[in-house]
Amino acid sequence: MSPTEEILLDAESARWELGPRFQDEVAARVSEEASHLASRHMHRKGDGSRLRWQRGLDRVLTSRITGIPAMASIFAIVLWLTIEGSNVPSAMLAELLVDTLHPWLKAHALALGMWAWLAGLLIDGMYLSGAWVVSVMLPPMAIFFPLFTLLEDFGYLPRVAFNLDRLFQKAGAHGKQALTMTMGLGCNAAGVVATRIIDSPRERLIAILTNNFSLCNGRWPTQILMATVFLGAVAPPALAGVVAAGSVFCVAVLGFLFAFGSSWLLSRTVLKGESSTFSLELPPYRPPNLLRTLHTSLVDRTIIVLWRAVVFAVPAGAVIWLSANVSVSGHSVAWWAIGALDPLAWVMGLTGVILFAYVIAIPANEIVVPTILMLTVLVSGTPVADAPGVGVMFEADDSTLHTMLVSAGWTTLTAVCLMLFSLLHNPCSTTLYTIQKETGNWRWTALSAALPLALGFLVCTAVAFVWRHFAG
Template identity: 50%
Template sequence: LNMMDEAMRKGIRIAPDILAGRLGAPVVPVTARRNQGLDQVMGQISMLVSAPGAGGRRNIAYAPQLEQAIARLEPPVASLTDCAAGSRWLSLRLLEQDQALPEYFDGRPAGSIAQDPVLSAELTEIWEDFGAGGLEPQDIEYLTASALVQEAEEIYRAAVQTAGRDYNVADRKIDRLLTGRRAGYPLMLALLALVFWLTINGANYPSQWLAGGLFWLETQLGALLLACGAPDWLYGALILGVYRTLAWVVSVMLPPMAIFFPLFTLLEDSGYLPRVAFNLDRHFQKCCACGKQALTMCMGFGCNAAGVTGCRIIDSPRERLIAIITNCFVPCNGRFPALIALITMFFIGSAGGFWPSVTSALFLTAIIIFSIAVTFFVSRLLSRTILRGVPSSFTLELPPYRRPQFAQVIVRSLLDRTLFVLGRAVKVAAPAGLVIWLLANIHLGGISWLSYCANFLDPLAQALGMDGVILLAFILGAPANEIVLPIIIMGYLSQGSLSEMDSLLSLRRLFIENGWTWITAGSTMLFYLIHWPCATTSLTIYKETQSLKWTLISIFVPTIMGLLICFAFANAARLFN
């Protein structure tokens, strides 16, 4: 029974002994954030493991017609499985037509379970009796939920006492503001813009310092390698290829993640993120998806791989797949620097200061809103085609607002999220750096393979509002979105290694000299926003789904959407330009 400190602060008194008796299970008061009561929890777990039946089992009393049906189903169900959940519980799941039934019956198909002669006969008679009494299959879940709610209310009255009815008045007042239809959405967007602004501005200098240190180390390693007598090709492959790509990915990814993930965790610990899920649940329900997808979508802003891993919180396999496939429609922090650079160069202006940074954050927020709209659209499309189904219900707890533990938040977000994601990115960026270097340095007829590939892709890229160099950069940047812009610069300058410019003005001049217009910038931004997931995310999708089919679909769907959106934007812009 966690958060006992919060209960005490609000004047809520809970009797653990009464609660344990009514639930038929041990109840241990705990304040987990202060490590209070955890030893007692482990002791109770040890006791239950050594004597599994010691806790007993308490049955819920359902409606009479439901109890009669359960009693008739229990004998045949007990003969089909020895599931630890018990024949009563499984009988109720049969009546509710639970999709997870095969898991409880040793993996047997749901159809074969219902076709068991004895069980099938009982089910047929039960449904005939239900029909005669005006009871439909969809009513079973309602009757079950009603009984559970009634039992919960009785337990609450017996075991809980409050000092008064105003113990949660402050939280409800805040909720009326943060989850209200008029103020909830503007405040949510304003907070999103603030997080982006803090991430963008806070990451600038650390990224520069980190890049300076890593590229200084590149010089030292290169000098050491050459001093050892290494040939030029080995120096180029290892230092200019593998190491420089790694340095670029780390310097661009680490500072934004080190800022974004703690901010995200602070919102999580304060109790605000469940309110975001509450605000967006109505829209996801219209798309036949799960409201919890809002939380995984928010995690995707930090890193899509972390967002895909977070989809484990969604119980329904169908809705979990929808969340996984659509997670990369929201841009991760690896795409933010390039998006901000393009916004600044072609739409805002490169002047520094407070207001340009605010304008960039607002422009980026508008782009994010568009990506969320695409997420809704594709979720609805998937739920109407290859992942048909109805949205499942789920319990969304709106916890009390609490002061986050800043030290724990920083440590947890850095270790569990930032370094974990960065480690995966490094694994795929190293071999990618070698491949990019080889393409740029192997020549045929005086022209590099990189140029050949760019020329081959140019007709398709022109139809999308880009050019062959840009499209090739996206393909070669699949291991990590952070290296797409450096590859574009390398392609335009015809250099053999990743490059950077000393200012946005010189970068804008380079792009304009190579035929860029605001249409090119807009198409590139849209494709940055919506295209295939990076290699790290794709690897995570395969690990989460254990399916090559769904991994390929997760790559194919955003790719097609990105191509269609860029094609529509580029041709519409040319028409009205």
């Protein structure tokens, strides 16, 4: 008999002698050995108690009185830095990719004798959509993700999970979902990937299916635009800014409430089960490693997410352009589709243009507003000073926009419902693709789209009904 066989036989015969608690025994010995090694080879300074400032900081960041304001202000600062900080680089990228390179490409393509329809499809459709996504998405992500990683490295994020775990437990979810939800504020696709930190598959699925309720970066511009142009405008001028900012904040908070509510619902229906064990190490606070932070957040999060978004945006650009330029019985495909969607949209307090924009701009929430504007011009035929050719997405300044949208029949109700629908609709295709990859299951992916869509329909319809009942 060979030595290997002998060992195997020994092991086999010991199988029933070790007893069911053998694992306990092994774990105890491992711990004992580890602390023995540590005490022999490590020198400890002081008496081994935690540093006083660390304790103090924990008291402040996790107490009932100061914990929540601290958390709210930290995330408010991160979001403010992201939104404000990305304005300038976004404008520069748009200047370069959209305002300079786009006409240049178009002019040269036509000069080289390319057919106009092909130039339209490739440059006005595909190129512009990709360029738009890059210029709108890249700067906020390149700011948000490093900030987020800094908070993670510093040790603050585990404290957030620690603080909010009780609420998540009541909803049948895991405390670490707090982290994936805040990650979702940057990008839902990244939030979905981040759910890997949750061990239990049931709670991980809940976190994946509800991540879309975190208002992502791509939707903040829509919210801010609607809040400024419509809601701020109905308030007294002195309060306009506060009303606008406040309403966006309310929508984001509403998103968190929907996330809790649907987690609760899921854990009592399709994802029944007990909330599993929660054990979380709260690491000591330590200064983050800046280089590593930049590397992980830019390479692992920003670039991957951006690449996926571009991959989806480019073909969608073609679809958007084609929908505006291919005619059936004298009208563009978009015109027909918008007409068909109009009755449903009216019930929801929206317009056919908005619903159709959400259908064709599924790759990225960032291109929803430009698509809406393009379609509005296409349908109403209102000439706008700086509107480019048919099927070409564009943006405009606030007052031009207001005039244009009001003449297309928009009211304050439309703006409110658009803000709600922007929060409560299917995830973008990048996120859906990520959900499919992470769950490996089409049914969960379908549910992740159906759940917020159903909620969006219900909420918008209810708001429109009540609004119309009281306003007229």
